[in-house]
Amino acid sequence: MEAKRENAFKRLLLFASQCRKKMILSAIFAVLGVGCGMIPYFAAASITIKIVDKDYTFMELLMIVLIALAGYTGKVVFHGISTTLSHQSAFTILKNIRSELVKKLSKLPLGDVMEIPSGELKTTIVDTVEKMEQPLAHIIPEMTSNVLISVCVFLYLFYLDMRIALISLITIPIGLIFYKLLMKKYVYSYQKRVEAENVMNATVVEYISGIEAIKAFNQSARSYEKYTNSVNHNCSAVTSFFQNTLFLYSAVMYTMPATLLFVLPFGLYFYMDGTLTLATFISCLVLSFGLVGPLIQAMNLTDGIASLGTMIGQIGEILEANELNRPSDDKTLKNDIIKFEDVSFGYDDKEILHGISFETIPQGMTAIVGPSGSGKSTVAKLMASFWEAKSGQITLGNVDVKELPLSQISDIISYVSQDNFLFNMSVKENIRIGKKDATNEEVIEAAKEASCHDFILSLEHGYDTLAGEAGNHLSGGEKQRISIARAMIKNSPIIVLDEATAYTDPENEAIIQESISRLVKGKSLIVIAHRLSTIISADNIIVMNQGEIAAQGTHQELLEKCKGYQNMWEAHIGTRDRDLKQGGKNNG
Numbered sequence: 001m002e003a004k005r006e007n008a009f010k011r012l013l014l015f016a017s018q019c020r021k022k023m024i025l026s027a028i029f030a031v032l033g034v035g036c037g038m039i040p041y042f043a044a045a046s047i048t049i050k051i052v053d054k055d056y057t058f059m060e061l062l063m064i065v066l067i068a069l070a071g072y073t074g075k076v077v078f079h080g081i082s083t084t085l086s087h088q089s090a091f092t093i094l095k096n097i098r099s100e101l102v103k104k105l106s107k108l109p110l111g112d113v114m115e116i117p118s119g120e121l122k123t124t125i126v127d128t129v130e131k132m133e134q135p136l137a138h139i140i141p142e143m144t145s146n147v148l149i150s151v152c153v154f155l156y157l158f159y160l161d162m163r164i165a166l167i168s169l170i171t172i173p174i175g176l177i178f179y180k181l182l183m184k185k186y187v188y189s190y191q192k193r194v195e196a197e198n199v200m201n202a203t204v205v206e207y208i209s210g211i212e213a214i215k216a217f218n219q220s221a222r223s224y225e226k227y228t229n230s231v232n233h234n235c236s237a238v239t240s241f242f243q244n245t246l247f248l249y250s251a252v253m254y255t256m257p258a259t260l261l262f263v264l265p266f267g268l269y270f271y272m273d274g275t276l277t278l279a280t281f282i283s284c285l286v287l288s289f290g291l292v293g294p295l296i297q298a299m300n301l302t303d304g305i306a307s308l309g310t311m312i313g314q315i316g317e318i319l320e321a322n323e324l325n326r327p328s329d330d331k332t333l334k335n336d337i338i339k340f341e342d343v344s345f346g347y348d349d350k351e352i353l354h355g356i357s358f359e360t361i362p363q364g365m366t367a368i369v370g371p372s373g374s375g376k377s378t379v380a381k382l383m384a385s386f387w388e389a390k391s392g393q394i395t396l397g398n399v400d401v402k403e404l405p406l407s408q409i410s411d412i413i414s415y416v417s418q419d420n421f422l423f424n425m426s427v428k429e430n431i432r433i434g435k436k437d438a439t440n441e442e443v444i445e446a447a448k449e450a451s452c453h454d455f456i457l458s459l460e461h462g463y464d465t466l467a468g469e470a471g472n473h474l475s476g477g478e479k480q481r482i483s484i485a486r487a488m489i490k491n492s493p494i495i496v497l498d499e500a501t502a503y504t505d506p507e508n509e510a511i512i513q514e515s516i517s518r519l520v521k522g523k524s525l526i527v528i529a530h531r532l533s534t535i536i537s538a539d540n541i542i543v544m545n546q547g548e549i550a551a552q553g554t555h556q557e558l559l560e561k562c563k564g565y566q567n568m569w570e571a572h573i574g575t576r577d578r579d580l581k582q583g584g585k586n587n588g
């Protein structure tokens with residue numbers, strides 16, 4: 001975690017260096033602003049001295065007041081310019097971080113990305129990055145100016161009276177001790193607070209995504225335990241953050257500005273013993289305010305720096321995650337065969353696939369069947385390089401997939417899963433995802449081939465209907481056909497269909513089967529199906545059981561030699577007959 005945070009911090013500095021000019025300008029204007037901001041203090045001190053010494057004319061005093069006013073105006077103007085520049089730099093840095101995060105996500109194993117709850121990703125990319133803006137925009141100009149202003153005031157105090165200058169510093173080390181203690185608790189508590197917030201956000205997103213199931217099972221927000229727990233946990237994390245830091249924060253704020261506590265009695269003493277003039281004494285009192293105010297503001301910024309550390313840590317978790325180490329140049333492939341050689345794989349420590357070996361049939365159909373949880377989808381995901389094998393080798397066209405760029409694999413293999421995600425853009429654009437530069441005619445052609453042209457035309461705005469809108473009244477089968485149209489237009493030589501027909505009714509299934517048969521003409525198809533009737537014509541059927549290959553062969557061969565397959569077939573026939581009888585009764 002520490003190393004990741006450090007590396008992420010280095011990256012942040014790199015992003016910041018891209019806005020170096022603006023940041024330097026911002027610091028220069030901040031210093032000018034501070035310089036101007038000092039003028040009213042010096043003017044007040046100078047007026048005091050003149051009045052006490054009875055050495056002034058009205059015009060002289062008016063002049064000093066005007067200079068003070070000009071100083072104040074200069075402070076506001078320069079501070080404004082400085083802040084504008086620093087905010088511009090901060091937003092540029094945020095833009096760079098966000099692009100880097102999204103770029104990074106595309107380089108991570110897809111499976112790893114899918115493992116991160118979407119709420120957590122949204123929080124990191126949107127909220128956490130956004131929260132960095134304030135500290136980033138304020139640290140450089142305000143830190144520079146506030147520290148500088150304190151140093152200048154101190155030097156002037158020192159020039160007026162060395163003893164008072166040193167006395168005015170007494171509260172600072174005491175305040176710093178409290179501050180150090182505060183920071184220790186702050187970093188830890190803030191981290192816990194952010195973690196709790198992330199869990200809550202992830203749960204809220206999950207709750208909203210699963211609202212259908214929650215309503216169907218009559219769960220309200222209060223009875224949905226995970227949601228309630230995360231909200232409560234977030235509340236107690238925020239409360240304990242304030243409990244842990246409030247006392248020390250108050251102690252800092254109480255001690256730091258209390259310079260008068262020492263300056264006043266000591267100043268009075270020096271005045272009374274005649275070693276300090278009244279004019280200098282009053283000037284010192286005025287200036288001591290100018291010393292601590294900016295220091296407190298600088299302290300408030302370090303609180304931002306502490307939270308920045310936590311945020312950088314969070315971003316570092318993504319930016320420093322292990323990428324799929326793939327080359328960038330395409331390789332020449334000998335054929336369209338995907339070959340597993342003694343491949344083992346597990347998601348965590350638990351092994352799911354145990355040394356499996358098989359190869360797909362080029363320009364033919366390879367089916368993978370087996371009981372639920374036997375590892376069929378895992379095989380499909382390994383084929384599409386969502387994950388990498390833990391041991392053994394997966395080759396595509398005789399080349400180890402680890403030697404192939406992900407973009408080449410993605411060009412060659414179309415993965416159609418059971419989650420037919422439609423983006424909230426037009427149906428046309430959703431299909432065009434398969435081929436960025438496809439013309440409208442090509443989109444329509446693909447839609448016709450995938451048997452979705454007619455229902456798309458029946459939508460309110462046809463191909464221009466927003467899928468978010470349309471998704472609400474599209475059936476699962478229709479969505480599936482749109483994703484088949486995507487694969488159609490992509491036109492890649494290998495198609496992996498992961499349970500694409502698992503949840504459709506017989507009528508829809510027939511249409512989808514027709515679309516699929518058009519999709520796969522002359523291509524290599526790997527299909528993972530629950531309905532054995534859809535794969536009886538497969539050139540090779542691989543039967544999986546508990547992460548191993550129990551048998552493989554054609555439908556007929558397996559019926560003769562594989563008990564497990566026979567059982568699955570009988571169960572399938574039984575279900576089908578029951579469905580047909582049921583259908584017949586209902587129709588009758």
Ligand SMILES: Nc1ncnc2c1ncn2[C@@H]1O[C@H](COP(=O)(O)OP(=O)(O)OP(=O)(O)O)[C@@H](O)[C@H]1O
Nearest residue numbers: 115347348352370371372373374375376377378379
């Ligand atoms: N992302 C994941 N993280 C951890 N374990 C997983 C993950 N995905 C699947 N598994 C586990 O791996 C095993 C194989 O799952 P897989 O989805 O490959 O089986 P399957 O044969 O396709 O099942 P089904 O037919 O029910 O979809 C299961 O025990 C499952 O719980």
